[in-house]
Amino acid sequence: MGLVQEAKPVAFHRDLSMLPKPLSANSLYSSAGDDSKVRISFQGIPGAYSETAALEAYPNCETVPCEHFETAFQAAELWLVDKAVLPIENSVGGSIHRNYDLLLRHRLHIVQEVHLPVNHCLLGVPGVNKEEIKRVLSHPQALDQCVNSLNDLGIQRLSAKDTATAAQTVASSGKKDVGAIASVRAANIYGLDILAENIQDDANNVTRFLILSREPMIPRTDRPYKTSIVFSLEEGPGVLFKALAVFALRSINLSKIESRPQRRRPLRVVDGSNNGSAKSFDYLFYIDFEASMAEIRAQHALGHLQEFTSFIRVLGCYPMDLVR
Ligand SMILES: O=C(O)C(=O)C[C@]1(C(=O)O)C=C[C@@H](O)C=C1
Structure with a gap:
């Protein structure tokens, strides 16, 4: 018997397609890749519109219901989920002001x-009519x-926490x-009959939702982008x-401007020339503009803007949701 035995080939994997694929440069930047492991928190219970919005953005994601918006934000901040979803404005009801305040209070990026x-x-x-x-x-x-x-x-009318809870x-x-x-989806989940569809007063009832993440998106110029900022003057x-x-x-086109009182410093004292000092409300301005960072x-616009602001923060730069 010889000292050196010929090594038998070892079958690591019978099915080679099971082996992990090497990352390509594209997969590093692709946002439309495998979203099956993405976990997204939302306020409400299954069947709420916020959940539908999360599924619209990431069709295979796992949605995580939360009792309050604060909890949905914290779930993302504490790494319990990857992203959070938030309704921000509606074509009939206008801005959802509380949610603008939340954007500022937390450190997530749109x-x-x-x-x-x-x-x-x-x-x-x-069975009911x-x-x-x-x-x-x-x-x-x-x-x-x-x-x-x-x-x-x-x-x-009686109010509930969200449409699905109703x-x-x-x-x-x-x-x-x-x-x-509530939605057709909520009717199916909770076993209710649909007595009437499209009962909103305005046929074109659209809610705009934001998807928030711990990490900002790297801005590019390959498609139309929007940037959201908040500042005080x-x-x-x-x-x-x-x-x-x-x-x-x-x-640069502005698509949205919203002002909110500064909670921590609601009043500012303004020097009047002869008649003493005046008190006036101090505001935060939220602006969405149609350009990529x-x-x-x-970049020049924001540099220029800083000449007039006492505070400024970029809330996110993200692809515009275009009509498909
Ligand atoms: O209650 C829900 O299902 C929600 O997702 C919340 C919400 C909202 O806050 O505006 C979302 C979309 C509709 O405009 C109505 C309710």
Whole structure:
């Protein structure tokens, strides 16, 4: 017997396709890759519109229901989930102000926006007729979006934490005279009948959601991007005009401006010339502009803007949600 034995070939993997694939330069930057492991927190329970928005952005993601928006933010900050989703404005009800405040209070970055058409349904326990419904439960925003239709039907409005919780409450109560305003998805999950579809007052009812992440998205110029910022201004005549001019001068379109009182420092004392000092509210301005931070004109605009601001923060730079 020879000292050196010939080594037998070892079969590490019978199926070579099971071996991990080497990363390519593309996979480092691809956002449309495998989203099956992405966990996204949302406020509400399964069937809420926020969950639908998360699934719209990441069809294979795992959604994580949270009792409050704060919890949804904290879940992302504490690495329990990868991202959080947040409704920010609605085409009928306007801005969701509390959620603007949350963006500032937390350190998450906007990485995507989703415009979700919201078609509200009137739901009831199985076998009930629309005429039997005397009261409806839903999220206050959803109730506001259907106020005229509900008045026409003579139905009283009661608020719930979110639309899906409203559906769940109606299902578990078994009451025939109580309905819920929620989605088709919520009706299927909680076993309710759809008594009427599209009952919102405005046929084009769209809610804009933001997807938030611990890491910012690297801005690029390969497609139209939007940038969201928040700032407060120095005192003086025409300062807001000058602040907005930095975008106009560079042909940068603004798609949104929102002002909110500064919570920590609501009043500022302004020196009046002869008549003493005046008190005035101090505001934060939230602006969305249509440019990427990878563009020189956007960088120059923000540099210029800093001449007039006492505080500025970029909340995120992300691809615009385009009509498909
Ligand atoms: O209650 C839900 O299902 C939500 O996702 C919340 C919410 C909102 O806050 O505006 C989202 C979309 C609709 O506009 C109504 C309610």
